[in-house]
Amino acid sequence: MRAAVVTAFGDADVIEIQHLPTPTPGPGEVLVDVQLTDLIFVETAIRAGLHGGFFDVTPPYVPGSSFGGVVRTVGDGVSADWIGKTVTGRTASFGAHAEQVVAPAESLLEVPDGLTLETAVAVSGDGYTALMLEELATDLTGKHVLITAAAGGMGILLVQLAHRASAHVIAAARGQAKLDLVKAHHADVVIDYGQPGWEKLVLEATNGAGADITFEGAGGTLGATAFTVAADHSWFSAHGAPSGGFAAYDEADAERRGITVKGIRDLRVDTATTTVTAAQVLARAAQGDLVPVIDRLYPLDQLAEAHRAMTARELVGKALIRIR
Known part of the structure; x- marks a missing residue:
């Protein structure tokens, strides 16, 4: 072979x-x-x-x-x-x-009827993680939700899930084509984090309070910057590393500000305890909740x-x- x-x-x-x-x-x-x-x-x-x-x-x-x-x-x-x-x-x-x-x-x-193999494969990995993050995060309804790397395979799914939960979706990506894509998937605010000072736009979008929930998929300095605009007593997932490493954050600062942080090691442990199943991922895709x-x-x-x-x-x- x-x-x-x-x-x-x-x-x-x-x-x-x-x-x-x-x-x-x-x-x-x-x-x-x-x-x-x-x-x-x-x-x-x-x-x-x-x-x-x-x-x-x-x-x-x-x-x-x-x-x-x-x-x-x-x-x-x-x-x-x-x-x-x-x-x-x-x-x-x-x-x-x-x-x-x-x-x-x-x-x-x-593969269930009505779902192409392409869609099933595209959603099986990213969709599982997206649904797990949806489960682990506090209720998204009405919250300011910041999603970085929002135009990636999983980022798009998180934008969709947050929108369906009636969250205020702030999607950060790089370049106009990616911003247009996340806007088409119902992000309320789109921010180009290739531009300096992009974090100030997050604060503007949240009336200065910062993000209640952050799905951080970019990593590196972008992820570290996203942490600075996480609201006190918020929830922060540092699950992505395409910028050269997982988002760095000060554990003492997170504790002082009451921020719940899920690092990559935490998420790997949660993978063993989540109630999300692969069958649920395909079912959610078949009903249109997850559109890769x-x-x-x-x-x-x-x-x-x-x-x-x-x-x-x-x-x-x-x-x-x-x-x-």
Whole structure:
């Protein structure tokens, strides 16, 4: 089978297309003929050798986790009824950017009627995290909600969820095309955080009080700046790192101001305790609560190009990888 392989930590040139043996499903596993896979920003950072404390992986490895395709065979203990079904799923670690993948049967969901495979794959990863953040945050209704990296795959979904909850949605992104996109998805205020002093516009939009809830997906200095305009006794999620690291904040300052902060380690713990399920994500997508924006669809042999586009901030919405 053909698979993308990260041969060493480095820039996107370390990704090679290689021929590997087709894997065999073990007990409780299935083998899937992959049609589409998701690509999220953190995968580009892992490829570059970052976040080693969060993700245990050593090259060479096949990247990717979320996929969509058709079940080919099943391992012991798995019903043969899965064979031939069109499904989404997640690998136990990595390995999705390949023509075939082995995954736990418990991760599979049959794609419901009325939902395309593209939509199902695009929403499965980002949608899960977005619904988890929706669950963890205090009630969004009527709150000033700041969303950074708002034009990214998950940012768009958070804008949609906050709007549906009747929040006052303040969406921050870079460049007019991204601002236009989040405005079209019902952000009440759009702010270009590529402009100096953008945080002052957040204060203006909140009558000087700051954001009640912040979904911080940008990281780096942008994330640190977002923390300065979080209201006292607010809720702040530092879940994104495309700007070179997760948002830095002063823990003593957060405690003094009564701000509840969810860092990346906290969110990984919460992933194990959330009531959100993958089935719920697809159900919310099927009913129109989660509408992913797919910017580009790359063939497998252009995975490196997709990584470059993502790190260069060229994407407006999501990129998917077409395997076959």
